[in-house]
Amino acid sequence: MNRGNTSRWLIVPFMLGALLLASCKQAEEPKVAEKKAPVKVILIEAQIPPKPVKPPLPPLFSDIERRTFQFFWDTTNELNGLAPDRFPSRPFASIASVGFALTAYPIGIENGWVSRNQAIDRTLTTLKFFRDAPMGPQRTGRAGYKGFYYHFLDMQQGNRYDSWVELSSVDTALLMMGVLFTQSYYDGDDPREKEIRQIADTLYKRVDWRWLQQRAPLISMGWFPESGFIDHDWMGYNEAMMLYILALGSPTHGVDPEAWTSWTRTYNNDWGVYQGQEYLSFGPLFGHQYSHVWIDFRDIQDQYMRERGIDYFLNSRRATLAQRDYAIDNPMKWKDYGENVWGLTAGDGPQNTSQEYRGEQRQFRHYSSRGAGLRENFDDGTIVPSAAISSIVFAPEVVIPATEEMHKRYGDFLYSSYGFLDSFNPSFNYDIPLKTGRMVPDRGWVASDYIAIDQGPILAMIANYQNEFVWTVMKKNPYIRAGLERAGFTGGWLTPEGEPQPLPQKDEQKAAARSLGMAESRAAAAQAQQDPSQRQKPE
Structure with a gap:
């Protein structure tokens, strides 16, 4: 179907080597009927060298960046140094x-x-609090245990906010990403900057x-002092990718590489074509951000992405375009x-209710x-602006107009x-008690709070889009590497300086796919002016 101005398409055979061989033989042998080689549809943009202008x-x-x-x-x-989960509601x-706040201060x-x-000053206050906070297996009066911290x-x-709050592995990971960011950013000789680096290390x-x-080798989602370990482990694909990278990089309590193999073992359940995009799927966009x-x-690629011929950046781009x-x-x-009003992720909604x-x-x-x-979807008409805005590094050509449209219209x-307040739902127009938010006459429901874990990616991704700021700092961190x-x-960027880039897969089909996929990723990263989302899908 048509999506506005269409781009050109290019049909690329999977077996490039085989086709070249076949063309050579045609001059020597009579033509015989053969089955056509399988083909893959690739955007022409994948073949275009990156453009320097974004x-x-x-x-x-x-204005968004400053307000956020x-x-x-x-x-x-x-x-x-504790940052609220949400505001102006400020329960805990x-x-x-805090991980996003520590990242925000250098911005x-x-x-x-x-x-x-x-x-x-603010960073040291925060790090000292977490260093000195009471830790232990007790049910109350403690901030964490075994280096992990309670979610709220x-x-x-x-201290732990309430008995329903878990010791959270993934939220500790988000905190530690901010902690390690401070370690790499504050690199001066000032004694306070040295102290930041030392406490972050601790x-x-x-x-x-x-x-x-x-x-x-999988890692549990968490632990309760009342009941023990949570029965569920982190298995891909979702937001816990950083958790395993942190666990693998630890010099003191590092997990074995088999943990990553187990994390990726379920990937094939979520790989497929959705809305014309072939990618590793996870419904809410926060998992791709x-x-x-x-x-x-x-x-950069792990074994799974080498075999698929793309990288995780391009995967997130495709997820963004599919959602749009x-x-x-x-x-x-x-x-x-529509094309400029979209964005599904975790966020506030009006109420748990069934309505006609x-x-x-x-x-x-x-x-x-x-x-x-591809699976495990839910959509009740609630849009979270952060879902779109936080994908600006992946697909600016669709994120920028969407952000402008949502600002103009709402x-x-x-x-x-x-x-932006956390979320809104133009379709919800029911006269019932609300869990949160308010009704706007003739406009539907709108959230009353800002949620920090939606605010943080907005700020950091705009900074990455502008000058790769957060990425550049984090590349210096030896534990992440x-x-x-x-x-x-x-x-x-993982290739040691002076060494050639590693060769693609020996298998010609995978090598061709990887070459095309990486070209597409580089073109996307350079933010080519052409708009691959405004395309005609294959019939």
């Missing part, structure tokens, strides 16, 4: 929020919004990743969905993961002091 950011993005930074600077408890701190320095001394902490006291090294390997906030996955096309197709007929919509009973949810992919009630290498990643 789409410039409209002024709106500078201010969210972390203003709402964090300056006495202990989230350790994942503020680089933009001149805070001084280096101010950011150092009391904003003032810093915090990371004391996380006992092996302790959570109750069903080794969180690890990429800190790690530049362009042109899902919104254009709009199979559930939600109000306002267009003659059908539809389920709506409060806070929930929402997504579109900004009078959706855009406020700290940028070690984790990637132990997971089997090669190529790109």
Whole structure:
């Protein structure tokens, strides 16, 4: 079907070598009827060398960036560095929020919004709190155990917020990504910067990743002092990619490389074609974004991606384009969905309720993961602006107009002091009690809170789009590099200086696919002006 201005398409045979051989033989042998070699449809953009110019950011993005930074600077408890899970509702701190806050402060320095001394003070306060916080297996009065921290902490006291709060492996990973970012950013000789590096090292090294390997080599989702280890392990593909990289890179409690093999073992369940894109699927976009906030996955590959001929960066690009096309197709007929109104991820919603919509009973949810992919999808018409904006590094040609459109169309009630409120639902127009948010006459439901783990990727990904800031800093961290290498990643910036790039797979079919896929990834990374999403899909 047509998606506006169509791009050119190129049909590329899988077996390139075989076709070349066949063409040579045609001059010597009579023609015989043969089965055609299988073909793969590849965008012509995949064959175009990267362009040096990327789409410039409209002024709106500078305003979004500044407001989103201010969210972390203003709402964090300056006495202990704890950042709220959400605001203005402020029930508890989230350790994942702190990881994003620690990443936000250097972005503020680089933009001149805070001084280096101010950011150092805030960062040291935060790191010292986590270093000195009470740890242990007790049910109350503790912030964590075995180097891990409870998902939610009391904003003032810093202890476990309540008995339903778990010791969280993935949220500790998000915290540690921020911790290691501070270690690599504050690289000066000032005694306070040295102290930041030392405390960051201590915090990371004391996380006992092996302790959570109750069903080794996989890592459990967490632990409760009341009931023990959570029965579920992190298996791919989702946001926990960074967790395994951190666990593999640890010099004190590092897990074996088999952990990565087990993590990727279920990938084939989620590999396939969805909305015209072939990729490793995970419905909510946050799973395609969180690890990429800190790690530049362009042109580096593990074994699975080498065999598939792409990288995780390109995979996230395809996931973004697939979600946009899902919104254009709009199979559930939600109000306002389209080429510039889209974005499904985890976020607030109006209420857990069943209501009639267009003659059908539809389920709506409060806070929930929402997504579109090969499986495990949920869509109740709730759009989270962060889902689109945080994909700006992957697909700026569709993210920029979507951000502008959502600001223009809904900004009078959706855009406020700290940028975009978490979410909105134009289709929800029911006179029932709400869990959160408010109704806007004739416009539907809108969230009342900002959620930190949606705010953080917005800020960091805009910074990465502008000058690769977070990625560049994180490439200096030896633990991140070690984790990637132990997971089997090669190529790109992981190639030692002076050494040639590793050769592609010997298998000609895989080598050809990899060559094409990597060209597409480089072109996407360079943000070519052409718009591959505005394309005609094959019939």
